Each structure stands twice: as structure tokens, then as C-alpha cells.
Amino acid sequence: MNAPESMVTPAMLSKSAPVINPPLWLLAELTYRCPLHCAFCYNPIDFASHKDELSTTDWLRVLREGRAMGAVQCGFSGGEPLLRDDLEILVTEARQLGYYTNLITSGVGLTEERAAQLKAAGLDHIQLSFQDSTREINDFITHTKTFGLKQAVARVVKSNGWPMVINVVIHRLNIEHIGRIIEMAAELDAEYLELANTQYYSWAHLNRDQLLPTQEQLIRAEQETNRWREKLGDKMRIFFVSPDYHEAKPKKCMNGWGNVFLTITPDGTALPCHTALMLPGLAFPNVRDLGLKEIWFDSEGFNHYRGTGWMKEPCSSCEDKEKDLGGCRCQAYLLTQLHDVADPVCPKSPYHHLVQKIVAGADMRAASGANAAAPWGSEQDVHPLIFRGPKESLSLVGKGKKA
Amino acid sequence: MNDANPNLSGCPRVNDGFRLQWEPAQDCHVLLYPEGMVKLNLSAGEILKRCDGKRSVADIVVELEQAFLTTGLLDETLAFLHLARQNKWVTWS
């Protein structure tokens, strides 16, 4: 579900403070429940302790308030949004309000019948996540047997006439299959394919050492992608989202804090970005207590990192500060335990060596012939892949992990 | 007709999966598509809103010229439709 950030068109970009624009995107994370167990899952590590999901009535109110503020894109995600029985009710309302409605799903649970109901509800588009072109890696990385099912679901999407975006999170275990992944998406008739290099938050951060590809793998993957772009022409548009660590270029995270995206978590917490909950000391309001308008314009959580006023050196005097707004706050925090410093992927950051060390580590492991399926012999710090699941979540929370 | 250059008798329409709508909050027409949107300027909005698969390009130009009490909008309209087709915003019925 990394798509929205990268697929924002230039027309959506707007200047940072002082003017606060209304949100253009409402992202409704309907539930953290999910039948899959992706080792790169972006849900918070402590997801299993957030049980209190918003009711249908609450969501309907959130949809109305968001639309009244001017939001036009509405994404239903999770977890797996199909696990909510009221999904059709919410899509119907969203569509009638005039949102362009996007369903972001693993496809598990999208039966012919459910698809027909969503079509009738007016759903505009489905983004389907795929994990690999091979059954082996798909089933391994999701810790389920879902490969065959996903192919069938892709056909259901197409037969209902929906435009289809296929999203594949790229990491060390599937990066060598990138050509085959592109071919598969083209065979399934996707309009857009998003090859999103893993962002290292939450579960992916736990598993970073096994998932991080080498610089050389990335270069080859991008070359292969370009070859396919030429071959396929405009039949399918391919987005290659390059990874922050290797690129050494901070990104304007979420298109600016509190600028375009408004995310609502399953229990109603309103966030400028779905991982922002990890940042300690920031209070994010809940839609059960406050209206969306006050949340967006007035709350401390949304205003804290808006614009450039919060910056310290090297960002505050940097000529690029409007361009990337200092990069990602969550990345800064995960790597340095400080969330108001420059994103360490930036070469100007005094912590940049941490990122360089991590990337070098991936190269070293590759050189020693290690891979995740057969964890590398003597290295003490590398654990086996941790698959996302309620049991793992609760046990990690017990050990004091939150992000 | 699909791959031909826009010509006067063809009837463009907004492509499947795209939706054109007026947004009071932005004070403009927007074109919505999977996970994205384009804000349209006045003339782009006025052209696209007439692309219904029934009006021909010639009809659209005549209507626009009447609506804006002007003449000579053919080139601008063709240029925009060319761009719109490249971006798959429109197709021809």
C-alpha cells in the first residue's frame, strides 16, 4: 500500500505553510486484521493491541466530513479491508459523496459475489498487491498459500471492468524476479504496475537485514524495468519507487506533513501518515472526540511538522528544504531515536553514516553468499524472518517494541 | 479510430476509469483516476466536459466558440485533445 505517495501527480503538489490546504486524500484503514503475514507489513508492530475498530456510523461520518473539506480521493485499506462486512456500505456512501474510491487489497476474500456487490456500490478502482511471480516466494513471504488465488482475483478485477493497479513490494527475495513480475502483470492486463521498494518501517524494519537488496541488485532491477518499459510501450505504466537508503536522497514524505494525506487508523486515530504513530511525544487526535476539520487545521499532531518552521541545522539553512521538507520523520526516528533531525538518508545528515553502514551490510552479506531462506551462518545479530501476526505482535510489544 | 490523430468528425469521450468532476473546494474541474488527480484549467475543463462520445470535435469547437463569444479555438482544442489522448484521459467512440 505504498502507492498513493508515489502516484501523486505534479498537479497535486502544493506549497508548504503558511497556507494550510485541505486534504486531498482520505485514507481509511478499516482494520488491522489480515489473513496474510507479510514480513514487510507496514502496519504497526503493536497492531494486535489496537482492537477497538470504528463502527460503520463513525466511518460514514468521517467520509462526509472529509468530503466536505474537499478531499477527492478515498482509499480503503488495512490490514485487509475486505474483512469488514460493511465495506460495501462505506463504498456506496463514498461514491455518492463524489470521492474517487480506491480499494487497496491483498485480494484475499474478493469472491465473484463480493466483487459484484462492490461494483454495484460504485467502487472506482482496485489496487491488488502481489508478492512475487513465483508461488514459492509469494507463499514464503506472506506465510500463506495464496499464489493461485491472487491470479484468480486479478481476473475477477478485470472481468468487472475496473482499472487495475498491481503493487509489488520489492526486496532482496524477489528483486531478481523483477522481469518475470513485470511480465506477469502485463499478462494479467494491469493498467499500472507499481514496483515499490520496501520502505523500512514497522515489520520491514524488524526484518531489514534480510530484505535489503544490494546496490548492484537495484541497478540491475532498474535496468530490467527500463527494458520492459520500452517493450510494453504504453500498454502498462510501470512505476519504480526507488528505495531511500540506496538513493541517498531524502523524499518529501507523504508530499508534506499534513499537506495532502489524512489517514484514519482502525480505531479512529487521525494521522498525517500511517506510520506516524510511532513518534513519541506527539498527540494525535481521535475522530471519536474531534471533527476532521479541527483535527486537520488545529491539532498539535498535524501542525507540528507542517512546513519548515520545526527544522534545525543542517535543514534550516539548506536550499533544498522546501523540496524535501527534511525527509521522513519516522525514518529519522527509527535510525537515530530523534525525530526532529534531518532524515539520515541525506548525505548532509550527521547520522548519514548509519545508513551507509546498513547498505554496506547488505553488500557484505551478498558477498558471503548468505540469503534469508538459509540464514547466514555465524552472524549473531541476524534473526530469522519475523512474519507479521497477532501472536508475534503481542510478544514484541511485551519486549517493548512499538514501531 | 483509436489510434488516429484527433480529427474533426471523431467523437472523444472520457476514458474508462477516469472521472471528470467539478470541485467547489478547488474551484476547478478535476480529472480523477486510480490514486491520482489532475486539476484542470478553465479551457481544459470546458473541453473535457463536452467529451461525451456523442459530440464530434467540430461540435465541441463550435460550442466553445459560442460559449466564450470568440472564434479560432480549433487549434487549442486539437492540441489539448492530443495531449489528453496521450495521457489516456480520452478515447474515441
Ligand code: SF4
Ligand atoms: S500482512 Fe501483508 S497484506 Fe496484510 S496488511 Fe500487512 S502487508 Fe498488507
Ligand code: SF4
Ligand atoms: S539537509 Fe535537510 S533539507 Fe537539506 S537536503 Fe538534507 S534533509 Fe533535505
